[in-house]
Amino acid sequence: MSAEPIESRFRALQAAIEQWPYAALIGMQPLLHDEGLQFRLAYREELIGNPALPAIHGGVLGGFMELSAQAQILWEADCQLAALPRVVDFSIDYLRPGRPEDVMGDCRVWRQGQRVANIAVAAWQGDPDRIIATARGHFLMPEAEAGAVGAR
Amino acid sequence: MAQDVKTADMLQMAREFFQLLPHGRLLGIEVRQADAERVQTRLAYRDDLVGDPQGGHLHGGVITTLIDQTSGSAVLCRLGRLEAVATLDLRVDHLARARPGQAVVAEAECYRVTPNICFARCTVFPEGERARPVAASMSSFMRTGQVPGFVEGSR
Numbered sequence: 001m002s003a004e005p006i007e008s009r010f011r012a013l014q015a016a017i018e019q020w021p022y023a024a025l026i027g028m029q030p031l032l033h034d035e036g037l038q039f040r041l042a043y044r045e046e047l048i049g050n051p052a053l054p055a056i057h058g059g060v061l062g063g064f065m066e067l068s069a070q071a072q073i074l075w076e077a078d079c080q081l082a083a084l085p086r087v088v089d090f091s092i093d094y095l096r097p098g099r100p101e102d103v104m105g106d107c108r109v110w111r112q113g114q115r116v117a118n119i120a121v122a123a124w125q126g127d128p129d130r131i132i133a134t135a136r137g138h139f140l141m142p143e144a145e146a147g148a149v150g151a152r
Numbered sequence: 153m154a155q156d157v158k159t160a161d162m163l164q165m166a167r168e169f170f171q172l173l174p175h176g177r178l179l180g181i182e183v184r185q186a187d188a189e190r191v192q193t194r195l196a197y198r199d200d201l202v203g204d205p206q207g208g209h210l211h212g213g214v215i216t217t218l219i220d221q222t223s224g225s226a227v228l229c230r231l232g233r234l235e236a237v238a239t240l241d242l243r244v245d246h247l248a249r250a251r252p253g254q255a256v257v258a259e260a261e262c263y264r265v266t267p268n269i270c271f272a273r274c275t276v277f278p279e280g281e282r283a284r285p286v287a288a289s290m291s292s293f294m295r296t297g298q299v300p301g302f303v304e305g306s307r
Contacts, residue, residue: 021202022211025178046178049221050236057175058239059220063213067203084204087212091243 006032012079013037017071020084026060028067030075037075039068039105041123048100056098058133065105065121065135066090072107073117073139085117085139092135101125103132115141162186162229169225169234176221179214183225190261191226193218194279197253208252215256215276216244219289222258223272227293230262230270235295237270242291250286255279268295 010032017023017030027042041047041064049057066087073085103123110118120136166186170176179201185192195201195210195218203211220239227237250256260274269292276287 019205020211021200021205022213025200026213046174048174049176051172051174052236057173057217057220058242059217060175060213062216062220062242062244063211066213066216067211070203083206086204087246089243089245090212090216091241092216092239093241094239097238 009075009079010037013071013075016074016079017067020067022063023067026063026067028064030071037072037107039064039071039107041103041105043100043102045100047098050097053097054100056100056103058092058094058098061094061098061103061123061133062090062092062135064103065092065123065133066137068105068107069119069121069135069137069139072109072119073112073141076109076112081142083142085141088116088138088140090135090137092133094133096130096132098123098132099125104128113141117141162188162232165234166191166225166229169228170221173221175217179217181218181221184257186225186229188230188232190259191222191229192257192259193222193225194255194257196255197250202252207249209249210256212244212246215246215287216242218256218258219244219260219274219276219287220291222260223262223274223289223291224293226260226272226274227262227265227270230265231295235297237293237295240269240292240294242289244287244289246287248284248286250278256286257282269293270295 031038108120117139122131123133124131163186166183201214258276262272264271274289277285
């Protein structure tokens, strides 16, 4: 755990995410709760993939979960990474269609090593027990070094 | 197969289908080729699709969306009719990264159809560099039967 107060660590994370153009494009943002970090994908019409249902595009759900995983890795590293963790592989299971409303994401880091991190993400809407998609992936860790991505 | 849509109409069907997907439109995914054998799409580079501001590479989620939409379309074209399909799972291996500024091309084929499930694979490469793929994907789709009004007025 960081010696830094959790609020300033969270501000560093927000500042880092604000510099990720794709996160801004789809509207992904971090939230800090007592239980820890969560992520939100704010709903807008441009996220729809299937207008007949309507349902959120599976690709953007995957993109949101991948961004969440990267942000979670950065958070676990006290927002001190020289660059973004780089995706190696990402595997998504779709359980239910995404309704036209906000999506929440919870991440679990199973292992964060020197070179590779393994992380799982669950996405849900409304009820955290009603998961709409899960994902797991591997990310290459950048060299740990203060300053570049977060904590400015 | 292809009992409802002739091969010559498939490119047109795919293009109209893509126009109906708001998120595909937001990213700017275009269809280049579509028939029962394969679907090829293209995504132009744009600054707001970037994941890492230092490197300027497209975000993996952008590649995932391109793959999901291209693979789903390959399934539709293989089925030869406007049947709604839902992605069950999709795995992407990120083999390399396209250079900043470079457009990417996705090519997908549906290689197995069963009554309930269709299987697809997809490769993404930088435009003009087929020998240097940036991503490879396997995915499966659930068939949901024909949905009236799924693509209204498209045929």
